Amino acid sequence: MQRVTVVFLLTAAAGAGAVGITDWLHVNGTNKAVYLRQREDGHRWTWDILQTELWAWRFAVGVEAEFDHPRRPVYERQFIPDPEGNELVQRYGRYRDDVFDVRAGTYDKTLGKGLTLRSYEDRDFGVYQRLDGALGDARVPVGGREWGDVTALWGRNAQEKEIEEGKPKPQRDLAAGGQLTVRPFDFVYVTGSAARAEIENAGTKEMEENKLYAGGLGGGWRYFDIYGEYATRRSYDTQFKEDVRGRGFYGILSGYLPRSSVSVEYKLYDNLAYAYNNPPPVSVDQYMITGPTSPTPGEWGYLVQVSANPLREVRLRGGYSYADDRVGEQKVIGEEVEQSFAKLRYDFPWPVVIEGGYEYLGKLNIIGEDKSGDIRRTPSLMVSWTPWNDHSFSADFERERRTDYTAGGRTFIYNRANAGYTYSSWLGLTLSYEDTDQKTQESVNPWEPPGVPRVYRYKNNWLWGEVRITWYSSTFQNHVFTVGYGSRRGGRVCSSGVCQQEAAFSGLKVALESSF
Amino acid sequence: MRTVTTLTLVSAMLAAAVPAWAAKTMPKFYLQDVDGKKRAFEDVAAQYELVAFVFWGTGCAPCKEQLIETNKLLDEYKGLGLVAVSTDTARTSSQVKSYIKGQGYEFETLLDVDGDLQRGLGIPGIPYSLLVASDGDIVWEHSGYRRGDERKMKEEIDKFFAEREKKPAPDEDVTQEG
Numbered sequence: 001m002q003r004v005t006v007v008f009l010l011t012a013a014a015g016a017g018a019v020g021i022t023d024w025l026h027v028n029g030t031n032k033a034v035y036l037r038q039r040e041d042g043h044r045w046t047w048d049i050l051q052t053e054l055w056a057w058r059f060a061v062g063v064e065a066e067f068d069h070p071r072r073p074v075y076e077r078q079f080i081p082d083p084e085g086n087e088l089v090q091r092y093g094r095y096r097d098d099v100f101d102v103r104a105g106t107y108d109k110t111l112g113k114g115l116t117l118r119s120y121e122d123r124d125f126g127v128y129q130r131l132d133g134a135l136g137d138a139r140v141p142v143g144g145r146e147w148g149d150v151t152a153l154w155g156r157n158a159q160e161k162e163i164e165e166g167k168p169k170p171q172r173d174l175a176a177g178g179q180l181t182v183r184p185f186d187f188v189y190v191t192g193s194a195a196r197a198e199i200e201n202a203g204t205k206e207m208e209e210n211k212l213y214a215g216g217l218g219g220g221w222r223y224f225d226i227y228g229e230y231a232t233r234r235s236y237d238t239q240f241k242e243d244v245r246g247r248g249f250y251g252i253l254s255g256y257l258p259r260s261s262v263s264v265e266y267k268l269y270d271n272l273a274y275a276y277n278n279p280p281p282v283s284v285d286q287y288m289i290t291g292p293t294s295p296t297p298g299e300w301g302y303l304v305q306v307s308a309n310p311l312r313e314v315r316l317r318g319g320y321s322y323a324d325d326r327v328g329e330q331k332v333i334g335e336e337v338e339q340s341f342a343k344l345r346y347d348f349p350w351p352v353v354i355e356g357g358y359e360y361l362g363k364l365n366i367i368g369e370d371k372s373g374d375i376r377r378t379p380s381l382m383v384s385w386t387p388w389n390d391h392s393f394s395a396d397f398e399r400e401r402r403t404d405y406t407a408g409g410r411t412f413i414y415n416r417a418n419a420g421y422t423y424s425s426w427l428g429l430t431l432s433y434e435d436t437d438q439k440t441q442e443s444v445n446p447w448e449p450p451g452v453p454r455v456y457r458y459k460n461n462w463l464w465g466e467v468r469i470t471w472y473s474s475t476f477q478n479h480v481f482t483v484g485y486g487s488r489r490g491g492r493v494c495s496s497g498v499c500q501q502e503a504a505f506s507g508l509k510v511a512l513e514s515s516f
Numbered sequence: 517m518r519t520v521t522t523l524t525l526v527s528a529m530l531a532a533a534v535p536a537w538a539a540k541t542m543p544k545f546y547l548q549d550v551d552g553k554k555r556a557f558e559d560v561a562a563q564y565e566l567v568a569f570v571f572w573g574t575g576c577a578p579c580k581e582q583l584i585e586t587n588k589l590l591d592e593y594k595g596l597g598l599v600a601v602s603t604d605t606a607r608t609s610s611q612v613k614s615y616i617k618g619q620g621y622e623f624e625t626l627l628d629v630d631g632d633l634q635r636g637l638g639i640p641g642i643p644y645s646l647l648v649a650s651d652g653d654i655v656w657e658h659s660g661y662r663r664g665d666e667r668k669m670k671e672e673i674d675k676f677f678a679e680r681e682k683k684p685a686p687d688e689d690v691t692q693e694g
Contacts, residue, residue: 392662
């Protein structure tokens with residue numbers, strides 16, 4: 001911890017002192033601190049995340065440090081148990097010029113569409129797949145034209161650890177790969193990627209060796225774009241002495257007319273996924289119809305989506321998607337997901353905006369005569385009004401009708417309403433209310449991601465109030481101070497103009513976000 | 517708790533203490549645009565005096581509101597550019613171009629699929645907006661979007677161009693001295 005504090009202070013001080021004196025030394029960063037106090041039992045949580053990057057000429061060092069007190073339960077599977085809390089530090093060094101971009105340390109990288117390798121972190125879902133190692137990118141610009149680019153990487157899992165005889169031990173997960181993209185003409189490109197990953201099976205010394213290869217062809221013209229990628233996987237599990245083969249295809253075709261577009265996506269994955277690649281699912285409006293770590297051996301799905309702005313004041317969007325579980329190309333008993341939505345937005349001449357929408361989401365698991373899962377139908381309405389300069393009001397309401405087959409086909413209603421006021425972009429007030437006639441399980445611990453069972457209680461209405469003050473301390477620094485009180489159901493929450501995954505919580509929340 | 521308090525206070529003090537002349541600068545980046553070509557800040561800056569960067573995602577409703585309102589500013593200022601930086605991952609980035617074209621937008625859109633630029637700027641969440649001068653100095657930044665926030669951005673744009681007009685251009689100086 002002391003080491004991290006020192007690094008941070010030195011970096012920030014160097015930046016504060018040197019920026020402006022020289023034009024080749026710069027520092028950027030943000031510190032976000034959150035304090036939560038549970039209303040019922042007075043239990044407290046604190047969380048701080050610091051991101052900073054210091055550039056000197058073409059070289060940079062970066063630090064991302066996260067502190068939790070007490071430890072967030074989501075880390076239990078992956079990090080060293082520590083009653084004092086977690087201190088997670090990621091660092092990297094970097095060189096960049098007009099041709100090369102080379103990094104050493106912690107990094108994220110996606111090869112192609114992610115069919116061969118995707119190292120990333122998603123705290124909301126408890127996914128920690130960043131790599132510690134080296135990454136190099138090079139562009140090939142010749143005669144003022146970019147002919148392509150090449151990527152090579154090598155790394156070990158940045159954070160995955162296991163406990164052995166009470167002592168933490170880094171797992172041996174290792175990934176290496178590369179990608180080559182060539183643009184022989186402006187309207188067409190060819191890409192190829194390969195990755196090799198050794199995944200350590202939890203709690204054993206056994207390894208699973210994966211080899212993946214993918215090739216993609218894409219292109220476009222004024223009225224359309226097309227891209228397709230085909231991948232194969234071969235894996236060998238040393239524990240079960242098993243040789244597994246898989247393959248997958250992902251494609252997208254988009255057509256454009258003036259102020260309107262239609263796109264169609266298609267996927268078929270058969271035994272393709274492993275720990276470091278999560279192929280893109282087809283999705284509508286950010287609902288992922290397969291989870292980021294879906295254990296299903298195969299998936300098939302498609303999506304059709306339209307977007308249009310036929311008149312200056314009118315905006316339309318809509319879409320439909322379907323996906324189900326597969327083995328090979330055959331549909332098997334399992335989950336099938338169907339989703340559709342439509343939205344219409346109108347800008348009136350007096351400063352009023354109205355948006356109406358309707359969404360349908362059905363997630364069903366059908367086994368013989370039995371059905372589980374649910375179907376949700378949600379109409380929504382949003383109105384915002386700016387009567388005078390500096391004063392804006394907004395309100396939105398949605399009513400979700402959920403037929404829950406796991407609860408015997410009963411239908412429940414969820415109502416959600418938000419009202420907000422903004423004064424001159426520095427003061428924001430938000431009041432949110434939700435209720436349901438379904439007794440819902442609510443997690444007591446605010447840091448749990450959705451779906452992780454721990455301790456539950458029952459609640460069917462939530463009221464949350466929040467004040468947000470933005471302070472511009474000089475020409476550019478931005479401090480955002482937020483105080484909220486009440487209870488919230490959790491899930492994806494858009495509050496005070498910021499959308500993020502929030503856990504269920506009731507009590508006091510204080511946050512300060514400072515950029516420097 | 518002590519650690520958090522210390523870090524919060526230190527960062528807040530440092531941020532407040534940095535003098536106005538110590539300009540925050542756009543980090544170096546190479547990001548793919550929606551046509552798959554790599555773009556650097558210099559490529560964008562060569563076309564405009566001031567560039568508004570808006571970080572957004574296809575699943576973020578306030579971000580889409582902000583794109584609509586910020587896009588309206590482009591008609592008012594000749595020297596202003598707009599770059600929408602999508603924070604969509606490999607899972608959803610395929611839908612970015614279709615959305616942008618369908619909504620009739622003509623501004624430049626970059627894909628920050630691996631979060632490279634977000635990390636370089638320390639962006640904690642979306643939407644997030646910046647005004648960046650063509651020399652790379654960040655002149656204003658704002659976290660979140662509520663209806664009406666675009667007026668603050670407009671004020672800052674007016675202020676920037678007003679100050680630019682007051683300053684004599686470097687070649688004018690030479691002419692006068694000569």
